[in-house]
Amino acid sequence: MSTGVRLYSTLTRRKEEFQPLEPGRVRMYTCGPTVYRYAHVGNLRTYLFADVLCRALEYLGYDVTQVMNITDVGHLTDDTFDRGEDKMLVSARLEKKSAEEIAEFYTRAFLDDTRRLNIRRAAHYPRATEYIPRMQELIQRLIEHGHAYQVDGTVYYDIASFGGYGKLSRNSREQLLAGVRGEPDPRKRNPGDFTLWKAAAEKRVQVWDSPWGPGFPGWHIECSAMSTALLGDRFDIHTGGTDNVFPHHEAEIAQSEGVFGHPVVSYWMHGDHLMLSGTRMAKSAGNFFRITELEEQGYDPLAFRYLALQARYRTKLSFSPDALAGAARALRQLRARVAEWRSGPDFAGARPGSAGCSADSAGESWSFPARFRAAISDDLDLPTAMALVSELARSDLAPHIRASLLLDWDRVLGLDMGRSDGTEAPPAELPPGAVELLERRSRARQKRDFATSDGLRDELAAMGVRVIDTREGQKWEVSRR
Numbered sequence: 001m002s003t004g005v006r007l008y009s010t011l012t013r014r015k016e017e018f019q020p021l022e023p024g025r026v027r028m029y030t031c032g033p034t035v036y037r038y039a040h041v042g043n044l045r046t047y048l049f050a051d052v053l054c055r056a057l058e059y060l061g062y063d064v065t066q067v068m069n070i071t072d073v074g075h076l077t078d079d080t081f082d083r084g085e086d087k088m089l090v091s092a093r094l095e096k097k098s099a100e101e102i103a104e105f106y107t108r109a110f111l112d113d114t115r116r117l118n119i120r121r122a123a124h125y126p127r128a129t130e131y132i133p134r135m136q137e138l139i140q141r142l143i144e145h146g147h148a149y150q151v152d153g154t155v156y157y158d159i160a161s162f163g164g165y166g167k168l169s170r171n172s173r174e175q176l177l178a179g180v181r182g183e184p185d186p187r188k189r190n191p192g193d194f195t196l197w198k199a200a201a202e203k204r205v206q207v208w209d210s211p212w213g214p215g216f217p218g219w220h221i222e223c224s225a226m227s228t229a230l231l232g233d234r235f236d237i238h239t240g241g242t243d244n245v246f247p248h249h250e251a252e253i254a255q256s257e258g259v260f261g262h263p264v265v266s267y268w269m270h271g272d273h274l275m276l277s278g279t280r281m282a283k284s285a286g287n288f289f290r291i292t293e294l295e296e297q298g299y300d301p302l303a304f305r306y307l308a309l310q311a312r313y314r315t316k317l318s319f320s321p322d323a324l325a326g327a328a329r330a331l332r333q334l335r336a337r338v339a340e341w342r343s344g345p346d347f348a349g350a351r352p353g354s355a356g357c358s359a360d361s362a363g364e365s366w367s368f369p370a371r372f373r374a375a376i377s378d379d380l381d382l383p384t385a386m387a388l389v390s391e392l393a394r395s396d397l398a399p400h401i402r403a404s405l406l407l408d409w410d411r412v413l414g415l416d417m418g419r420s421d422g423t424e425a426p427p428a429e430l431p432p433g434a435v436e437l438l439e440r441r442s443r444a445r446q447k448r449d450f451a452t453s454d455g456l457r458d459e460l461a462a463m464g465v466r467v468i469d470t471r472e473g474q475k476w477e478v479s480r481r
């Protein structure tokens with residue numbers, strides 16, 4: 001059965017019809033943060049993409065379970081990184097804290113940052129340090145299946161043993177070898193072999209016993225262990241940033257498929273980078289902003305969310321203060337309009353469903369709700385969804401319909417469109433009976449029965465409700481006593 005949802009698969013390099021393994025359910029794994037430093041807004045763009053994907057699938061009727069790991073050990077990104085301590089420990093030393101304290105501190109900071117951006121919480125945040133026994137079990141099985149070998153307490157993955165190695169990144173064996181930096185490690189059978197378990201050098205704090213001696217896990221095995229432990233040996237979607245394609249996800253495929261003997265992930269999806277002055281925003285390059293820094297500069301963090309929604313997740317997005325200021329302005333305007341449209345008396349009875357009907361009956365052959373669903377179903381086409389937001393805001397649909405549709409779409413967009421920005425006082429409560437009178441007056445005006453409508457206006461005024469007629473219909477104000 002067609003689901004009507006299409007997702008771009010990095011593996012096949014085309015949009016595929018989305019077919020969940022279990023009807024109505026989606027199981028998704030998102031490569032999470034390394035917690036020895038703060039996340040920057042580039043990192044957050046990637047988590048925003050995963051968040052909007054979850055929200056869109058839920059909006060389309062799926063029950064979504066998202067798992068996001070917390071890398072709280074190692075992060076041995078390549079095998080040249082071996083000076084007896086890892087980045088986590090460098091931070092621990094510099095900040096005079098234990099590795100656990102560092103991890104705890106930056107995990108909290110990460111979760112705070114995601115909250116600022118309305119990135120909803122995942123169902124599970126497994127910590128790598130809690131899955132060491134499972135990583136060892138997978139490594140043991142890889143050795144048994146002939147995919148891994150041990151030298152001096154370190155276990156390597158033998159890439160030549162896995163025919164599919166390179167299928168995700170489309171790297172040929174030659175390209176993979178050309179990418180190996182530094183002197184080839186003489187203990188490896190193939191210079192491209194990667195580390196599953198690393199023998200602990202001196203000065204390490206995070207060390208675990210293992211069948212191969214004391215050591216710690218490689219970064220890639222962490223995600224194979226945590227994803228399959230929580231989502232099973234087949235799950236629907238795996239997300240990350242484009243830099244995760246190689247080597248991280250290529251290695252994850254080799255490991256997970258090497259253990260289970262079949263494909264584990266149905267759809268690999270990757271978000272492209274946030275750029276600053278033409279280069280990728282990166283901590284190592286020193287060109288980055290934290291979301292809290294933008295907030296300190298006076299920006300609403302959701303202005304960054306608005307900015308990110310204007311680009312397709314698969315294209316690079318340039319960050320600039322001007323672009324952010326533009327997004328902040330547009331978001332403020334949108335919220336002000338929604339607040340205004342909601343304050344009409346018709347709003348209370350409006351439902352998104354009825355909005356759809358109204359849009360149809362207003363002569364639209366293809367209603368706004370259908371177009372929104374089509375946009376988010378088309379590989380999360382958010383620029384089109386955001387263009388629809390503008391088109392709807394400018395449309396001649398009744399204000400309360402515009403407001404209720406936008407608030408419905410905000411379940412996906414997450415922009416807090418219903419929030420008043422504090423520039424105006426919250427609308428005062430209508431006195432009892434006023435809603436009925438306002439509705440009767442609205443109907444009277446539609447029938448051009450001005451005698452009745454004038455009488456009702458006087459009645460409302462006596463109750464402390466001042467009615468103003470505008471081109472968009474009647475509005476009201478409650479005098480505060």
Ligand code: AMP
Nearest residue numbers: 033034042043046240241273274280281
């Ligand atoms: P890390 O904590 O370094 O593992 O990165 C966390 C996530 O952020 C990974 O999924 C990366 O792919 C992603 N990432 C890193 N830099 C950027 C960037 N400039 N734009 C978007 N995503 C990024």
Ligand code: ZN
Nearest residue numbers: 031032223248
């Ligand atoms: Zn991962």
